[in-house]
Amino acid sequence: MSQESLKFKSLLYSSHDSKDCTNVLKVHNYTPNVSADSSIVLRTLAFPINPSDLNQLEGVYPSKPEKVLDYSTEEPSAIAGNEGLFEVVSVPSGVKTLKPGDRVIPLQANFGTWSTYRTCDKESDLIKIEGVDIFTAATIAVNGCTAYQMVNDYIDWDPNGNDWLIQNAGTSSVSKIVTQIAKAKNIKTLSVIRDRENFEEVAESLENKYGATKVISESENGGKEFGKEVIPKVLGPNAQVKLALNSVGGISCANIARKLSYNGLMLTYGGMSKQPLTFPTGLFIFKALRSHGFWVTQNSKDDPENKIKTVNEVVKLYRDGKIISPKEDARTLEWDVKNASDEQVLQLISEGIKTKGGKNIVVLKW
Amino acid sequence: MSQESLKFKSLLYSSHDSKDCTNVLKVHNYTPNVSADSSIVLRTLAFPINPSDLNQLEGVYPSKPEKVLDYSTEEPSAIAGNEGLFEVVSVPSGVKTLKPGDRVIPLQANFGTWSTYRTCDKESDLIKIEGVDIFTAATIAVNGCTAYQMVNDYIDWDPNGNDWLIQNAGTSSVSKIVTQIAKAKNIKTLSVIRDRENFEEVAESLENKYGATKVISESENGGKEFGKEVIPKVLGPNAQVKLALNSVGGISCANIARKLSYNGLMLTYGGMSKQPLTFPTGLFIFKALRSHGFWVTQNSKDDPENKIKTVNEVVKLYRDGKIISPKEDARTLEWDVKNASDEQVLQLISEGIKTKGGKNIVVLKW
Numbered sequence: 001m002s003q004e005s006l007k008f009k010s011l012l013y014s015s016h017d018s019k020d021c022t023n024v025l026k027v028h029n030y031t032p033n034v035s036a037d038s039s040i041v042l043r044t045l046a047f048p049i050n051p052s053d054l055n056q057l058e059g060v061y062p063s064k065p066e067k068v069l070d071y072s073t074e075e076p077s078a079i080a081g082n083e084g085l086f087e088v089v090s091v092p093s094g095v096k097t098l099k100p101g102d103r104v105i106p107l108q109a110n111f112g113t114w115s116t117y118r119t120c121d122k123e124s125d126l127i128k129i130e131g132v133d134i135f136t137a138a139t140i141a142v143n144g145c146t147a148y149q150m151v152n153d154y155i156d157w158d159p160n161g162n163d164w165l166i167q168n169a170g171t172s173s174v175s176k177i178v179t180q181i182a183k184a185k186n187i188k189t190l191s192v193i194r195d196r197e198n199f200e201e202v203a204e205s206l207e208n209k210y211g212a213t214k215v216i217s218e219s220e221n222g223g224k225e226f227g228k229e230v231i232p233k234v235l236g237p238n239a240q241v242k243l244a245l246n247s248v249g250g251i252s253c254a255n256i257a258r259k260l261s262y263n264g265l266m267l268t269y270g271g272m273s274k275q276p277l278t279f280p281t282g283l284f285i286f287k288a289l290r291s292h293g294f295w296v297t298q299n300s301k302d303d304p305e306n307k308i309k310t311v312n313e314v315v316k317l318y319r320d321g322k323i324i325s326p327k328e329d330a331r332t333l334e335w336d337v338k339n340a341s342d343e344q345v346l347q348l349i350s351e352g353i354k355t356k357g358g359k360n361i362v363v364l365k366w
Numbered sequence: 367m368s369q370e371s372l373k374f375k376s377l378l379y380s381s382h383d384s385k386d387c388t389n390v391l392k393v394h395n396y397t398p399n400v401s402a403d404s405s406i407v408l409r410t411l412a413f414p415i416n417p418s419d420l421n422q423l424e425g426v427y428p429s430k431p432e433k434v435l436d437y438s439t440e441e442p443s444a445i446a447g448n449e450g451l452f453e454v455v456s457v458p459s460g461v462k463t464l465k466p467g468d469r470v471i472p473l474q475a476n477f478g479t480w481s482t483y484r485t486c487d488k489e490s491d492l493i494k495i496e497g498v499d500i501f502t503a504a505t506i507a508v509n510g511c512t513a514y515q516m517v518n519d520y521i522d523w524d525p526n527g528n529d530w531l532i533q534n535a536g537t538s539s540v541s542k543i544v545t546q547i548a549k550a551k552n553i554k555t556l557s558v559i560r561d562r563e564n565f566e567e568v569a570e571s572l573e574n575k576y577g578a579t580k581v582i583s584e585s586e587n588g589g590k591e592f593g594k595e596v597i598p599k600v601l602g603p604n605a606q607v608k609l610a611l612n613s614v615g616g617i618s619c620a621n622i623a624r625k626l627s628y629n630g631l632m633l634t635y636g637g638m639s640k641q642p643l644t645f646p647t648g649l650f651i652f653k654a655l656r657s658h659g660f661w662v663t664q665n666s667k668d669d670p671e672n673k674i675k676t677v678n679e680v681v682k683l684y685r686d687g688k689i690i691s692p693k694e695d696a697r698t699l700e701w702d703v704k705n706a707s708d709e710q711v712l713q714l715i716s717e718g719i720k721t722k723g724g725k726n727i728v729v730l731k732w
Binding site for chain 2: 062249254268269270271276277278279280281282283284285286287288289290291292293294295298
């Protein structure tokens with residue numbers, strides 16, 4: 001396939017809107033100026049709409065792509081989207097690790113994935129991915145890698161001990177993957193979820209389907225007597241709660257921090273409640289609590305080799321049947337590449353952006 | 367001097383009172399059961415009344431001495447006080463590193479220092495101290511060691527760079543010692559103090575007497591524009607704010623955390639505001655903030671060798687004239703050992719306990 005014949009359609013932005021980011025997105029059609037002799041050409045199969053993608057459009061995310069004139073626009077522009085799955089269309093001579101038909105994901109964020117096609121100059125900017133479904137591959141770089149690195153890269157776990165992690169937002173996609181990775185390593189999981197009418201049903205699903213050891217509600221998490229009396233029984237003898245994963249903030253953060261053992265680590269990777277993190281002073285001084293942040297984007301920049309290793313390890317866990325993707329949270333939006341008008345594409349993406357509370361994945365139908 | 371001739375007078379407690387800890391203190395006279403052939407006998411020269419001593423009496427401090435029957439009491443009791451300066455009265459044969467007349471401080475907390483005399487079985491439980499005044503020696507184990515270890519043991523400082531630490535409670539004794547130790551290491555100090563009418567006067571004293579590089583008020587610390595516009599000018603080019611020392615909590619903690627450079631460390635060693643610590647979520651995720659605690663008591667238990675090294679280093683800084691003790695904060699209470707009645711001793715100590723906001727040091731007049 002010669003690149004000259006390709007028309008690219010991308011979702012671009014040249015400015016930001018902190019209130020409604022759909023205002024700044026434009027569907028743009030162009031033929032890129034790069035040559036297939038020097039660039040790898042990629043066809044997009046799927047991309048998720050992640051919260052960080054939206055924060056980028058809003059102009060409030062610290063990591064962002066450079067706005068450039070590469071796409072035949074008048075103003076410097078960037079292609080939206082950080083994560084996605086591509087199929088290799090063609091490779092220039094000299095490229096050894098990739099061939100047409102291979103599936104790849106970008107090594108780094110800011111790749112620009114909301115597009116029918118992309119080009120890439122260096123094969124080392126792509127990670128080949130095989131043996132997992134499209135949904136899993138298109139979401140592995142953010143959720144899969146976040147979950148794996150948080151469980152794997154910070155704690156000296158004792159697989160023969162009674163080691164625990166505690167996490168809030170226990171129903172989130174990341175939490176469900178965390179739970180399964182922990183189980184595969186023989187680490188027990190105490191998952192905190194919001195109070196809800198069907199608490200038992202949700203808790204049972206987290207325990208039976210994903211392997212959470214115990215699920216408790218936020219009100220139980222905050223209950224003084226519950227913490228003193230029930231939690232020690234749940235944890236059992238010689239329990240070590242070594243890791244707390246916080247993506248909520250506010251009082252939920254303080255309440256999971258309290259359950260950490262001496263010298264435990266809290267990793268914060270999100271702040272869904274939009275409340276600042278709070279901690280009782282004594283946890284730091286007398287229980288040697290350590291509170292750090294986790295950001296997969298920065299980790300991948302700082303240590304690209306570890307990102308590649310992480311993706312490969314997570315893929316292996318999927319292939320071995322140790323983890324399954326939490327697809328029940330996701331809504332699939334189909335982009336009919338041949339037939340959809342620009343307006344329909346914009347409408348589709350805007351719909352994905354505006355549906356809060358679920359994960360939207362756009363699958364391109366070629 | 368034979369030990370048989372010694373009458374000990376100690377401030378003991380056998381229970382706790384979380385509201386008024388003077389209720390549980392008793393003055394007790396006794397002749398100890400230990401022999402001068404096997405124990406080092408110590409005469410007390412001075413001891414401070416530290417907040418942690420009071421928290422122990424209140425029953426709310428995680429570190430506490432065992433209550434024993436060693437002092438001829440009916441109920442198991444402990445001697446109050448964790449820190450103090452002693453003079454060696456006699457040593458059993460076999461003790462090589464100490465001789466009568468030497469001045470020593472306890473290696474660990476929970477020694478029981480509010481007493482005319484103490485005995486000690488192992489010379490390795492004492493640190494010999496020479497060449498500093500009584501006030502300095504009697505307060506070096508808590509304030510001096512806290513200040514030194516926080517500045518020295520956590521950060522890879524660049525003495526040729528533009529490295530900064532920021533601290534709240536800038537007028538506290540620890541902060542004044544921190545400031546001087548930092549200056550001796552060519553580290554700059556941004557000290558935050560409470561708003562007050564004589565702000566200029568206090569700031570000038572911290573800058574001129576103790577060497578603070580810059581003093582700002584809590585309202586400046588919290589001011590958005592001040593933080594954006596003034597602080598960068600104060601810090602100067604290529605500034606690295608590597609360490610934040612928090613002994614206040616609440617919003618002050620968040621506001622000093624915000625001023626840390628990427629991957630900065632906050633150490634919390636106190637919580638004077640009695641407010642929980644709060645942090646904006648983004649500082650952890652996007653600025654790689656690390657928040658830890660500092661507790662000199664635990665550090666000394668975990669690494670007694672480092673405690674001894676720390677004391678020696680701090681003594682050297684005093685001797686070299688690099689630091690002076692912040693004595694203007696302290697009030698000296700004189701315990702007239704020969705003449706004071708038990709009631710007068712209890713009165714003196716209670717007065718020290720009830721005077722908040724200043725450091726009380728009890729000096730024994732022999």
